[in-house]
Amino acid sequence: MDMKESPLLALENATVHYPSSPSPALDGVDVALHSGERVCLTGDNGSGKTTLLLALIGLRPLRSGRLLHHGRTVADTRALFTLRKEAGIVFQHAEDQLFSPTVLEDVAFGPLNIGLTPPAARQRALEILESLGVAVLAERMTHTLSGGQKRMVALATALAMRPRLLILDEPTNDLDAKGRAVLEDYLPRSGLTLLVVSHDERFLDALTTRRIHLMEGRITGGSKGL
Numbered sequence: 129m130d131m132k133e134s135p136l137l138a139l140e141n142a143t144v145h146y147p148s149s150p151s152p153a154l155d156g157v158d159v160a161l162h163s164g165e166r167v168c169l170t171g172d173n174g175s176g177k178t179t180l181l182l183a184l185i186g187l188r189p190l191r192s193g194r195l196l197h198h199g200r201t202v203a204d205t206r207a208l209f210t211l212r213k214e215a216g217i218v219f220q221h222a223e224d225q226l227f228s229p230t231v232l233e234d235v236a237f238g239p240l241n242i243g244l245t246p247p248a249a250r251q252r253a254l255e256i257l258e259s260l261g262v263a264v265l266a267e268r269m270t271h272t273l274s275g276g277q278k279r280m281v282a283l284a285t286a287l288a289m290r291p292r293l294l295i296l297d298e299p300t301n302d303l304d305a306k307g308r309a310v311l312e313d314y315l316p317r318s319g320l321t322l323l324v325v326s327h328d329e330r331f332l333d334a335l336t337t338r339r340i341h342l343m344e345g346r347i348t349g350g351s352k353g354l
Contacts, residue, residue: 134199135160136293136321137215142193144179144345151181153179153330156193166315166322168332171310171342177325178220180342184323185215187269211241216286220297220325231273231281238289255283255330261310275302280310286332293321300328311335341342 138160141291144153153176161167161184171177182188186195186208195202197211219225228234233254240246255262262280265273273281283296286294302310312334315322326332332339341348 129131133162136163136198137161137211138196138199139180139183139190140194140196141347143191144176144183144188145191150347152191152345155184157342157345157346158186159340161321163292163321164319166336167338167340168324168326168336169340169342170325171341174344176225176345177342178297179345181217181297181323181325182280184295185217188255192233204315214291215293215295216289216291217295218286218297218299219281220301222275222282222302225282225285226270226273226278229269230266231262231268231270234270234281235284235288236255236286242289243307253284254289256288257281260284260287260314261306261344274306276304279303280307283311287318291320293323294318296322296324296326298326298328299324300326300331 139157142154144155146153157180169177169180179188183195186202193216197207200207202208204213207272210294226234232250235256239249239252244252254263254266257266260280260283262277262284265277265281270281279299299311308331311332315335320331322336324332324336
């Protein structure tokens with residue numbers, strides 16, 4: 129990893145306000161993610177962690193500051209589309225990302241939308257499910273899955289897009305020991321740049337290499353990576 133290169137993704141002096149709150153959810157935040165890093169984001173509930181994740185992929189607009197992708201300001205729809213081809217996210221509530229009747233259809237949906245043929249999208253989906261040890265779920269109806277199974281399938285939907293950066297919000301929630309072991313093995317080998325929010329200290333120690341701490345919308349600890 130060359131810290132002299134432009135970050136893969138960054139926020140510069142970013143401020144986010146919600147209409148219902150007198151205080152900013154993010155207050156002048158500077159953070160950068162360089163290719164190959166595995167970063168954890170910590171902070172109490174309400175500290176702004178989820179807002180930061182959403183701001184990094186353009187799902188939460190900034191009141192001030194800049195979102196940058198490879199050092200360039202993300203200022204229009206085309207730039208945002210390019211960013212989202214490289215950055216995937218798995219939300220804390222996995223069921224929010226599952227909407228197709230079967231697991232295989234859900235995982236193949238993204239590849240189909242970026243132009244893969246149905247056979248190619250199906251093959252990619254099956255390969256991702258196999259790599260996560262959940263290929264047996266391919267024909268299952270998504271609404272019948274357990275919480276841990278839904279989390280693994282949601283991860284598969286993100287990985288099927290072949291992102292360079294993956295954002296994970298509480299990825300070990302609902303996972304059993306086998307599922308945790310799969311993540312601890314797969315994610316470091318993937319070569320992906322990672323940003324992980326988790327209260328699971330053992331998982332963070334096993335996976336991540338740098339920490340950022342948020343308190344009341346401001347970075348108060350760790351390294352910004354700029």
